[in-house]
Amino acid sequence: MVAFLLNDTGVDVAAYETKPLLWVLREDLGVLGPKYGCGMAQCGACRVLIDGESTPSCIVPVGDVAGREVVTVEGLPAADGRLSVVQQAWLDEQVPQCGYCQPGFLIAATALLSQNPRPTDTEIDEAITNICRCGTYPRIRRAIHRAAATLAQG
Amino acid sequence: MTRLLSRRSFLLTGAALGGTALVAAVGGVGYLATVDVDGPDGYIDGDRAVLNAFLTIHDDGRVTIQVPRTEMGQGIHTGLAMVVAEELDIPFDNRITVEFPVELASAYANWSGAMGMRPEEAQGLLAWAGQRAISAIPLIATGGSNSTMSLWHPMRVAGAAARHMLVAAAAARLGVSVAELTTAEGAVRHASTGRSLPYAELARDAAFLAPPDEPALKPRDQWHLIGRAQPRVDLPAKVRGEPVFGADVVLPDMLHATIRQAPVFGASVARIRNEAEVRAEPGVVDVAVVDGRAVAVVADSWWAAETAAWRLDIEWTGAEGTAVSSADLRNRVRAALDVPEPYPTLEEGDVEAAITASPDRVLEATYEVPFLTHACMEPMNATVLIRPDGTAESWMPSQSPTFLRSGVMTGAEWAGVELGEVTCHVTINGGAFGRRSEPDVPAQAAFLAARHPGRPVKLLWPREEDIGRGMFRSAAAGRMRAALGPDGLPLAFDALVAAQSLTLSVATRRLPFAPSPDGDFLSVEGLDKAHYALPARRVRSVHVPSHLPIAFWRSNGYSFGTFFTESFVDECAHAAGQDPLAYRRALLRDSPRHLAVLDRVAALAEWDRPLRPGTEGAARGRGIALEQCYESVVAQVAEVSVAADGAVRVDRVLCAVDVGTVVNPDAVAAQMEGGIVWGLTAALMSTLTLEDGAVVESNFHDYPVQRLHNAPEIQVEIVTSDLPPGGAGEPGNVPTAAAVANAIFAGTGRRLRTLPLTQVETIGERRTRTVLPAAEEA
Numbered sequence: 001m002v003a004f005l006l007n008d009t010g011v012d013v014a015a016y017e018t019k020p021l022l023w024v025l026r027e028d029l030g031v032l033g034p035k036y037g038c039g040m041a042q043c044g045a046c047r048v049l050i051d052g053e054s055t056p057s058c059i060v061p062v063g064d065v066a067g068r069e070v071v072t073v074e075g076l077p078a079a080d081g082r083l084s085v086v087q088q089a090w091l092d093e094q095v096p097q098c099g100y101c102q103p104g105f106l107i108a109a110t111a112l113l114s115q116n117p118r119p120t121d122t123e124i125d126e127a128i129t130n131i132c133r134c135g136t137y138p139r140i141r142r143a144i145h146r147a148a149a150t151l152a153q154g
Numbered sequence: 155m156t157r158l159l160s161r162r163s164f165l166l167t168g169a170a171l172g173g174t175a176l177v178a179a180v181g182g183v184g185y186l187a188t189v190d191v192d193g194p195d196g197y198i199d200g201d202r203a204v205l206n207a208f209l210t211i212h213d214d215g216r217v218t219i220q221v222p223r224t225e226m227g228q229g230i231h232t233g234l235a236m237v238v239a240e241e242l243d244i245p246f247d248n249r250i251t252v253e254f255p256v257e258l259a260s261a262y263a264n265w266s267g268a269m270g271m272r273p274e275e276a277q278g279l280l281a282w283a284g285q286r287a288i289s290a291i292p293l294i295a296t297g298g299s300n301s302t303m304s305l306w307h308p309m310r311v312a313g314a315a316a317r318h319m320l321v322a323a324a325a326a327r328l329g330v331s332v333a334e335l336t337t338a339e340g341a342v343r344h345a346s347t348g349r350s351l352p353y354a355e356l357a358r359d360a361a362f363l364a365p366p367d368e369p370a371l372k373p374r375d376q377w378h379l380i381g382r383a384q385p386r387v388d389l390p391a392k393v394r395g396e397p398v399f400g401a402d403v404v405l406p407d408m409l410h411a412t413i414r415q416a417p418v419f420g421a422s423v424a425r426i427r428n429e430a431e432v433r434a435e436p437g438v439v440d441v442a443v444v445d446g447r448a449v450a451v452v453a454d455s456w457w458a459a460e461t462a463a464w465r466l467d468i469e470w471t472g473a474e475g476t477a478v479s480s481a482d483l484r485n486r487v488r489a490a491l492d493v494p495e496p497y498p499t500l501e502e503g504d505v506e507a508a509i510t511a512s513p514d515r516v517l518e519a520t521y522e523v524p525f526l527t528h529a530c531m532e533p534m535n536a537t538v539l540i541r542p543d544g545t546a547e548s549w550m551p552s553q554s555p556t557f558l559r560s561g562v563m564t565g566a567e568w569a570g571v572e573l574g575e576v577t578c579h580v581t582i583n584g585g586a587f588g589r590r591s592e593p594d595v596p597a598q599a600a601f602l603a604a605r606h607p608g609r610p611v612k613l614l615w616p617r618e619e620d621i622g623r624g625m626f627r628s629a630a631a632g633r634m635r636a637a638l639g640p641d642g643l644p645l646a647f648d649a650l651v652a653a654q655s656l657t658l659s660v661a662t663r664r665l666p667f668a669p670s671p672d673g674d675f676l677s678v679e680g681l682d683k684a685h686y687a688l689p690a691r692r693v694r695s696v697h698v699p700s701h702l703p704i705a706f707w708r709s710n711g712y713s714f715g716t717f718f719t720e721s722f723v724d725e726c727a728h729a730a731g732q733d734p735l736a737y738r739r740a741l742l743r744d745s746p747r748h749l750a751v752l753d754r755v756a757a758l759a760e761w762d763r764p765l766r767p768g769t770e771g772a773a774r775g776r777g778i779a780l781e782q783c784y785e786s787v788v789a790q791v792a793e794v795s796v797a798a799d800g801a802v803r804v805d806r807v808l809c810a811v812d813v814g815t816v817v818n819p820d821a822v823a824a825q826m827e828g829g830i831v832w833g834l835t836a837a838l839m840s841t842l843t844l845e846d847g848a849v850v851e852s853n854f855h856d857y858p859v860q861r862l863h864n865a866p867e868i869q870v871e872i873v874t875s876d877l878p879p880g881g882a883g884e885p886g887n888v889p890t891a892a893a894v895a896n897a898i899f900a901g902t903g904r905r906l907r908t909l910p911l912t913q914v915e916t917i918g919e920r921r922t923r924t925v926l927p928a929a930e931e932a
C-alpha cells in the first residue's frame with residue numbers, strides 16, 4: 001500500500017511500489033489527465049506536480065511519492081471548478097490542437113509560474129522541455145506570458 | 155491536371171470498392187444509410203428531434219451537430235459546426251455539442267474528397283457514379299486537408315434545410331405565411347405580432363416536414379459566424395484534461411495489451427522462446443502471435459502487459475533480402491534517378507529541346523530526403539470488444555471509421571471469428587497526420603479481443619513500436635533541371651522524382667489487388683509548378699521499392715516535392731543573378747492569386763529592408779518559398795542565424811496563406827503555426843536510420859523533434875478570398891524546408907540539398923541544437 005495526497009484527497013493504493021506513478025494514476029486510480037507519450041522522461045505528457053515540482057510521472061515509482069502531494073491537471077481548477085489562471089490563459093490563447101500533450105504543458109507552466117512569476121522568453125525556453133507534435137509552441141509561450149500578467153494583477 | 159485528378163479518383167474509388175468486407179457490411183447500418191445521400195429525412199427519438207443526418211435539436215434547446223470528420227487537432231469539429239450554426243441561425247455557444255456520428259451513414263461519405271471534387275461543383279456521370287459507389291460503402295475518412303471542402307456545402311445545406319423546416323413548422327403553428335417569418339438566435343419570429351417561437355418548441359413538428367430540395371443559402375454579406383474567429387468547441391475539455399482520447403477509453407472488465415512487432419518489416423515469428431515464462435508474469439492473461447508477424451501480451455493492466463513484454467524472447471524469420479542499411483536504400487533511390495524511362499506524368503512543351511538548345515544555361519541539381527515517421531503524440535491504440543454473439547464494438551482515435559471497421563473485421567478473420575454488426579466509435583485523436591487511417595492497429599486489437607469474447611481489449615503500442623515498427627514517409631530523391639532564357643527565367647523546367655509509391659503501399663494494405671507501381675500521383679506532388687509561367691515543363695517519377703510500409707504523412711509528396719522545386723527555383727534565381735522574390739514574382743505573372751500571397755509574405759517579412767545583423771557575428775539569411783496545394787496557396791519566409799560554429803537557429807517564420815473562404819480564421823492560423831513547426835522538424839531534425847533492415851530509432855531521445863526552445867517566432871496572415879474553401883491542415887508545412895534551405899544559402903552561401911539540413915546535437919536534458927553538416931557532406 002502506498003498512501004499519498006492526490007489533488008487534495010488522500011489516497012491509499014495497492015500497487016507494486018515499482019509501478020510508475022503515471023500508470024498507478026491512470027490504471028489504479030482512474031486519473032486519466034496525465035498521458036503516456038514516451039515512458040522515458042522525454043515528452044512531458046505525463047507531468048504532474050510532486051510537492052510542487054513538475055515531474056515526469058512515467059519514471060517515478062509510486063513508492064517514491066508515499067506521504068507526498070501529487071497534483072495532476074485535474075487538480076488545477078479551484079474547488080468550485082473554476083479554471084486556474086494558467087488553464088484560463090490556455091483557453092484564451094486557444095492553445096491546444098489535438099490536446100494530448102497539453103496536460104503536461106499545463107503542469108509544467110504552472111510549476112514555472114509558481115517559481116518565477118514573470119519569466120522571460122529565455123527562462124520559458126529553459127523551463128519547458130515538453131514535446132507538442134502539433135506545434136502549439138508559439139501559443140504556449142503567449143499563454144504563459146498572459147497567465148503571468150494575470151497573476152501579476154492579483 | 156485533369157489527368158492527375160482522374161487517376162486520383164480511380165485510385166480512391168478503387169480503394170473504396172475493394173473493401174469487400176465493407177460492402178458486405180452495409181446492409182445492417184440502419185435508417186440513415188437507406189436515405190438518399192442528397193436529402194436524409196428527419197425523425198423523433200426520445201427527447202430529440204433529428205432533422206437530418208447532421209443536426210439534432212433537443213427538447214431543452216441543446217443542439218447536437220454530427221460532424222463525420224475526425225477531430226485530430228485541426229479544429230474541424232468547430233469549423234463545420236459553425237457552418238451549420240450559420241445557416242440555422244443559432245448562437246455559437248455551449249448549447250452546441252459536436253459528435254462524431256456512430257452510424258456509418260451514406261451522407262457522411264467522403265466521396266468528394268476521394269474523387270477530388272467539390273460537392274457543389276460535381277457534375278456528370280463519373281461524379282454521380284463515384285458518389286453512389288463511395289456513399290454506398292460508405293467510405294468515411296478524414297485526410298487530404300479536404301474536410302471543409304467535402305462538407306462545407308452539404309452542411310450548409312443541412313443547416314439551411316433545417317431552418318426552412320423550422321420556419322414552415324412555425325408558420326403552421328401561428329397560422330401565418332412563411333414570408334412573414336424571420337429567424338435569429340435560435341428562434342422563429344413574427345415581426346408584426348412580436349411573437350417568437352424557439353426552435354426547441356418547433357423541432358418535433360419540423361422533423362416530419364419534407365426538406366426543401368434546394369434551400370436558399372445565406373448570402374456571404376449576412377454571415378455572422380463564418381469568417382469570424384470562434385473558440386474551439388473541444389478545448390474546454392482539453393484544458394481540463396478530460397479523458398477524450400482513444401488511449402483514455404476505460405470499459406468494464408477491460409483487458410490491456412501491448413505488442414512487439416518484427417524489427418524488420420515483413421519478418422514473421424518463428425517462435426517465442428520463453429512463452430511460459432512470460433505467461434507466468436504477474437497479471438498476464440494471454441500471450442499471442444498476431445497474424446504471424448507480432449507478439450502481443452494481454453494482461454489486467456497495460457503496465458503489467460508491458461513489463462512482461464520486456465521479457466519476451468522472440469525468434470524472427472523470413473526477412474531474407476531485406477537486411478539493407480540506410481546507405482543501401484539511399485543508393486537505390488539515387489540510382490533510380492538514372493533509369494532509362496521514368497514514368498511521364500506531365501509534359502508541356504518540349505523540355506529536352508529547350509535544354510539542348512541552350513547547354514550553357516542549363517542548371518541541374520539533385521536533392522534528397524530520408525524516411526520519416528509520424529510520431530503522433532498519442533501512441534497508436536484501439537479498443538475492441540467482441541461479444542459471444544459475434545457483434546463487435548470498437549473505439550479508436552481513427553481517421554476513418556470505415557477502415558477501423560475493416561481492421562476489426564480483418565483481425566476477427568485472423569482469429570477465425572465471423573462478425574455480425576460492428577459498431578465504431580471514433581474518439582478525439584491525439585494527432586494523426588495520416589497515420590491513423592491505417593487498419594493495422596484495430597486489426598491487432600480485434601484479433602486479441604476475439605480470443606477473449608465478452609471482454610474489451612485495449613491495445614496500446616509503446617512509443618518504441620510507433621517510431622521504429624510503424625509506418626513511414628518514403629525516402630525520396632529529386633533531380634531538377636532547367637534551361638534559363640536570356641531574361642534568366644526558365645525556358646524549360648524538368649522535375650524527376652524517385653520515391654516509393656505511396657499509392658501502391660497504401661492500396662496494397664486495403665485492396666485484394668495491387669495497382670501499378672508506376673505513375674504514383676502522390677509522389678509527384680509539388681513538382682509541376684503549374685502557377686509559374688514556364689514555357690515547357692515536365693514531371694516524371696520512378697517507383698523505388700523497399701520492404702518498408704509507406705503511409706500517408708502530412709502533405710505526402712509535397713513534403714519533399716516542394717523542397718526540391720522551391721529550392722531549385724531559388725538556385726535558378728541566383729544563377730540568373732536575380733533576387734529570389736523578384737524572380738518568383740516574374741514567374742507568377744499569370745497567377746494573380748499566388749502573387750498576392752507572395753507579396754503579402756514579402757511585406758510581412760519587410761523583404762525590401764536588409765535583415766538586422768546577427769548577434770556575435772552570426773550570419774543571417776532569409777529565404778522564401780511558395781506552393782499551391784489542397785486548393786490553397788501558401789508562402790513562407792524563414793529567417794535564420796548561423797553562428798560561427800555552424801549552429802543554425804530559425805529565428806522567425808512569416809507565413810501568408812489564401813485558403814479561399816475562411817470558416818474559422820484562428821484555426822487556420824493555428825494550422826499554419828503547427829505546420830511550420832512540423833516542417834521545421836523535418837527540415838532540420840528527423841531522420842530514420844536502417845541497419846540490417848530494421849529502424850534504429852525508437853523514441854524521442856533518438857528521433858528528435860522541435861521543442862519550445864527551438865521553435866521560432868511565427869506570424870501568420872490570411873489573405874482574404876471569396877473562392878470556395880480550400881484545405882488548411884497540410885499547406886502549413888509544405889514550403890517550410892525550402893524556405894529554410896534558401897535562408898541558409900542566403901546567409902552562408904552554402905546550398906544544402908539533403909534533408910535534414912542540419913545535424914542535431916544534444917546540449918542538455920531534452921535540449922538540442924542544430925548544426926550545419928561539415929562542408930564535404932553538404
Ligand code: FES
Pocket residue numbers: 035036037038039040041042043044045046047056057058059
Ligand atoms: S510519458 Fe513521461 S515524459 Fe513522456
Ligand code: FES
Pocket residue numbers: 096097098099100101102131132133134135136227531584585
Ligand atoms: S496539441 Fe497535439 S501534441 Fe500538442
